[in-house]
Amino acid sequence: MRWTLQSKPEKEQVQKLQNELRVDEIIATLLVQRGVTTYEQSKTFFRPTLDDLHNPYLMKDMDNAVNRIEKAIEQGENILVFGDYDVDGTTAVSLVSSYLRSYYPNIATYIPDRYDEGYGISYKGIDFAADNEMSLIIALDCGIKSIDHVTYANAKNIDFIICDHHRPGNALPEAVAVLDPKRDDCTYPYDELCGCGVGFKLIQALAQNRNQSVLDLVPYLDLVATAIAADIVPITGENRVLAKFGLEVINTNPRPGIMALVQNIKKKVLTITDVVFIIAPRINAAGRIKHGNAAVALLTEFDLKQAEVFASEIEQHNADRKDLDKQITIEALAQIENNEEQNRFTTVVYQENWHKGVIGIVASRLTETYYRPTIVFTKSGDKLAASARSVKDFDIYNALEACAEHLEQFGGHMYAAGMTLHEANFPNFKEAFEQVVKNTISPDLLIPEISVDLEINLTEITPKLVRLLKQFEPFGPQNMAPVFMSKKIRDTGYAKPLGQKDEHLKMFVKQNESEGFSAIGFGLGQKIAMVQSTNLFDAVYCIDENEFNGNVSIQLRVKDIKN
Structure with a gap:
């Protein structure tokens, strides 16, 4: 490191x-x-309010979107709310459909089948709308590049409203409205919303049009906070406001579907990290193993007993997902080692029978192991489909753009993307991707980095400091939990390994004559010899609170140590 x-x-x-x-x-x-840097900015940072949210009508095309929905309601049209099968997409569909249904009945939802239809707007979904006399489709978390699909829908007299947050291509679909803060011609003040966040801006605009205030929309914020956490968007600006108030809803009055997912979790207060590791994987598991419809059914169910039934089914999907991703990761690692590909700048692996629903998770695991841009392919119909993951500060979307001649389609973000290609193009793509990364990545980026905010002495860690640090929450990209470094500290003789394989490290550390602190180093078990010797060492860590038997104490969560 x-x-x-x-x-x-x-x-x-x-x-x-x-x-x-x-x-x-x-x-x-x-x-x-x-x-x-100012008192006013600090006030907004520490005490965000719903008044800090921007006027939704500042977003390009918002007036067109609202007018078209109101016209559809006035004329009694059938509306289809369409979204991707991941957490961002299913929460967005649940959000917009449940809001519209609160005052208009002719609303249906559609999540494409991950295996049959793939990512984004599908012709099958448009045909479903046509067969069921639906004349308006609201697409969420997808659609910004679906030019041909929207043209196909227009020919069937179906209008589209697109709510997306991915980067547009050179042209936009010919939709009634294209809501995407990343549009070049959109001057909306904040462009880091997730798909569900853009969906929230749509219902905020609809609410304003119906003389409702943002307070009427607070019950929907548990969905928005879940999407913000799962999609790893920056916890800044509007996302910070939406995440903060959404977490309050999750902890005080969540919808039955989320309550059913977390009711066995033995924690008083759930954080963004808990949403990432507890709620999001379960919602995702529905689309990975069975169908994203199961997630929407759970998140829009208002009877707790029925929600518990849905949650139980999703829990089983999540268990199946864990087994699959563990097995495929083992096979992928073996493939890399057997092919002697450890010295490459990229990891690109393929096996035709790998489960499409978990290749994104496997890509993340391989990135953790080899720490380089990674793509995992599997067979999908007559093509290959893949999930890509990147390392910090390397834009994998740009790298894919440079290899576009070998791809049929691709989309995504700086750190995560998806793509399809024809099998015959796989060898050429693999080599082109390797060359692009080799020629553009800085060697430093291939070594995992710990970004340290400040060097401090252990004597500066006080209960007051910990209280103030807690007010920096919710943490996430661009507002990560502060990381500190302290030099020349020592263990007081209590160091011991923890975990089934001694993979973790428990310590009690001091610096000079400072007060001692309990410390835990996850994944640092192999460094016990460095700590047990009487040598002094340096450590980087976050400051946490540890609750045990009702007692709360300060604990250092150590990320790395060096002599």
Whole structure:
């Protein structure tokens, strides 16, 4: 691991904020590093309110979208709410459909089959709309590149409203409205919304049109927070506001579907991290193993008993998903080792019978192992389908764009993407992708990085500091939990390995004559010898609270140690 210590901001700027907020230098420095430099910005950061949300009509085409929906309602048209099969897509479909159904009955939902139809808007979905006399489709978390599909729908007298957050291509579909803050001609103040977030802006605009306030929409924010967590979008700006209030809903009054998923979790307060690792994988498992419709059924069910039945089924899908991704990861790792591909700049593996629903998870596991841009392919009909994952600061979408001649279609973000290609093109694509990455990636990016906010002494860790750090939540991209470094610390003789395979490391550390702190290093079990010797060592860590038998104490979550 390489440790990268962030450069300290200008001292005058830190001192000014210190004086205005009456906080210590550590807190002021962390705020300035996050772009929070004034009293007003600090107030918004620490005390976000729903008033901080932007006017939805600032988004290009929002007026067209609202007018078309209102016209459909006025004329009694049938409306189809269409979305992708992942967490972002299924939460977005659940959000928009349940809001519209609260005052209009002619609403149906459609999630494409991952295996039969693939990602995004499908011809089969459009045919379903035509067969059922639906004249308006609202597409969520997809559609920005579906030019041919929208043309096909237009020929059948079906209008499209597209709500997406992926990067557009050179041309936009000929839809009634294309809501996407990443459009070049869209001046909306915040462009990091997830698909469900764009869906929320749509219902916010509809609500304004019906003289409702944003307070009327708070019950829907559990869905938005779940999508924000699952889609790994920045926890800044509007996302921070939506995530904060959405987490409050999850913890106080969640919809029955989410309540059914978390009712056996023995935690008083669920965090964004819990949403990422507990709620999101279960919702995702429906689309990976069975069908995304199961997730929508769960998230739009208002009877708790029935929601518990749906949640139980999804729990089984999640167990099946775990077994599959474990087995495929073993096979993929063997393929890399057998083919002596360890020295490449990329990992590209393929086996025709790998389960399409878990190749994204496998790509993430392989990226963790070899730490380089990774693509996992499987057979899908008469083509190959793949999921790609990247390493920090390398844009895999741009790399795929440079290999576009070998691909049939692709889409995604900087760190995650999906694609299809014809099997005959696989060898050429694999080599082209290797060359593009080799020629564009900085060697540093192939070594896992721990970004360190500040070097501090253990004596500076106080209950007051911990209380203030908790107010930095919710954490996520561009507002990660602060990482600290302390030098020349030592274990007091209590170091021991933990876990079934001794993979973790438990310590009690001091620095000079400082107060001691309990410390846990997940995955650092192999470094016990470094700690047990009387040598001093450096550590990078986050500061947590540990609750045991009703007692709360400060604990350091150690990310790495070095002599």
